[in-house]
């Protein structure tokens with residue numbers, strides 16, 4: 160490919176002024192304007208009237224210039240809200256004059272500021288861009304010209320892959336970044352895309368805006384016009400509209416929505432927008448590399464280059480399909496999702512945040528909403544190995560398509576899974592039951608304990624939550640002492656929370672002794688290995704050892720509820736109970752076990768399992784089905800293969816350190832604690848009283864959400880900020896979280 164830069168005109172401003180006089184009888188001063196492969200001069204005559212003198216590349220064909228002239232004429236007559244440059248004929252009445260091998264045209268000047276020089280692109284401006292381009296495209300529908308088929312034009316998005324011949328000019332990381340974008344555009348199905356003559360270069364230098372900076376008044380430079388897919392026109396505009404934006408997809412969605420209102424797009428066209436605009440950016444950086452080697456002094460060639468690379472890096476991290484979902488959402492009439500929930504869902508369900516999130520996509524440690532915004536997810540511990548982990552998704556899809564039923568058939572997935580799961584546990588806990596949720600796991604644990612001991616009584620820790628069944632509400636002070644609760648049932652004793660921050664001196668041995676003494680027929684002690692609902696509390700060393708000893712001495716069974724804390728979150732150990740140096744009689748698992756798939760498990764000793772096998776079968780229709788087992792296995796594989804325990808240890812320690820510094824700077828932050836990626840801190844009124852400030856904590860998480868970071872509150876006073884992100888949470892994520900907190904806290 161030879162560059163059109165070799166055949167570019169090289170007139171000086173004085174030469175351009177001479178041309179204007181010779182060809183058009185126009186006495187004017189000339190000033191050079193930026194251009195890629197032609198030359199454009201701003202002419203100003205004595206009366207102040209302004210024109211653009213366009214001197215074409217000598218490789219430019221006259222029919223293509225005529226295409227532009229006819230299109231401009233057509234658009235000016237179409238009655239849009241926009242201005243278009245008008246063509247001036249030369250002294251001989253010709254539209255296209257000549258200067259040596261170069262074609263020359265004179266156009267009237269269009270008033271306006273390039274969008275590229277408007278500092279802040281308001282939502283109004285972005286919508287105005289969409290409307291303007293929509294008007295142009297609607298006006299060009301049906302426009303025909305013999306020169307509209309530009310078969311070898313390198314800015315044609317249909318030929319995006321031609322740009323890859325310049326990849327060798329880039330570094331390997333740059334090539335790796337671009338290749339998926341070229342690939343995605345080459346895989347596009349163009350057949351459902353309507354074809355039309357399009358402007359094809361609505362970049363932010365060609366889009367002119369009024370003095371208020373909120374309205375597009377013209378789109379100029381028709382030099383790249385051609386017949387292509389209609390969607391390409393908008394895709395090009397989006398590529399530039401996304402540059403330098405804090406939320407590029409949200410910005411693009413505003414343009415798309417406004418365009419669609421003027422010139423409705425088809426579904427396939429909306430799908431194509433993102434891959435096409437990313438391809439345009441990829442082409443642009445390739446051609447910039449090529450052209451800047453050939454013409455190192457043409458600043459225009461590199462003008463969008465740095466922001467384009469930065470944008471490409473951001474776009475590469477976005478989950479597949481999300482931009483298209485956002486664009487489809489932007490053109491649909493809005494549904495009142497909250498209203499529909501209120502009408503048809505039980506009203507005892509809540510929604511997070513004052514302004515609830517409408518999430519379209521989860522990917523790794525981020526959530527992506529319908530407006531085009533991304534959020535760092537610091538709370539969804541269920542999606543343990545990251546949202547929509549490809550290995551987990553693939554395992555689910557594969558097994559779902561092969562076979563899914565209950566556990567009454569021999570099945571390799573089941574056997575491999577129970578072997579792998581028990582291998583993570585102390586040898587004594589060699590028997591498992593597979594269920595569908597944390598509640599089912601705890602419900603079964605309670606039955607196991609009661610059947611094994613022949614007794615009924617339970618000891619739990621204050622503010623605990625163990626599940627949503629009748630029996631488990633009775634074991635959950637968080638519920639029975641909370642709104643709508645009926646108080647503590649007689650068969651349950653409640654221990655004060657072992658909270659080293661609030662009650663460092665508490666005599667837990669005495670509390671335990673009293674609870675055991677007050678129990679009539681103690682069957683079971685239920686305790687999380689670190690307290691979740693209680694407020695992300697790390698148990699004091701030796702707490703469980705002492706408790707288990709006292710409970711067992713009274714004939715009770717010890718259950719470790721690892722629904723929130725298990726599967727490596729502790730960092731130092733696979734199970735949080737291991738940090739306490741104990742072996743429970745029963746371990747219950749849920750949430751992270753299936754990365755979001757409804758799966759739960761109970762592990763216990765052969766002795767307890769034998770007591771339970773009293774003739775009554777335990778059957779669970781969905782528990783342990785082959786799909787669940789395939790998913791559970793994939794989760795275990797990913798934890799191991801991606802070193803997530805180690806990450807929890809290192810990132811967790813780093814995060815704790817940074818939160819400790821934060822507490823040093825903000826009087827409202829206290830009680831920073833954590834183990835691995837199970838972390839919390841308290842929002843308090845002040846350092847003297849340490850009075851819990853629940854309302855401030857709620858306000859903080861709402862503000863953090865608006866700043867793109869998702870957190871939640873917990874604890875008896877709802878003043879604990881809980882942090883239990885997907886286990887792929889990185890140092891950079893920890894930095895972002897703490898930096899945002901730092902900026903947000905008083």
Ligand code: PMP
Nearest residue numbers: 596597598624625626722723749
């Ligand atoms: N135990 C604990 C510690 C929990 O946090 C939860 C859920 N929040 C459960 C049990 C119940 O799990 P599920 O909601 O899956 O029934």
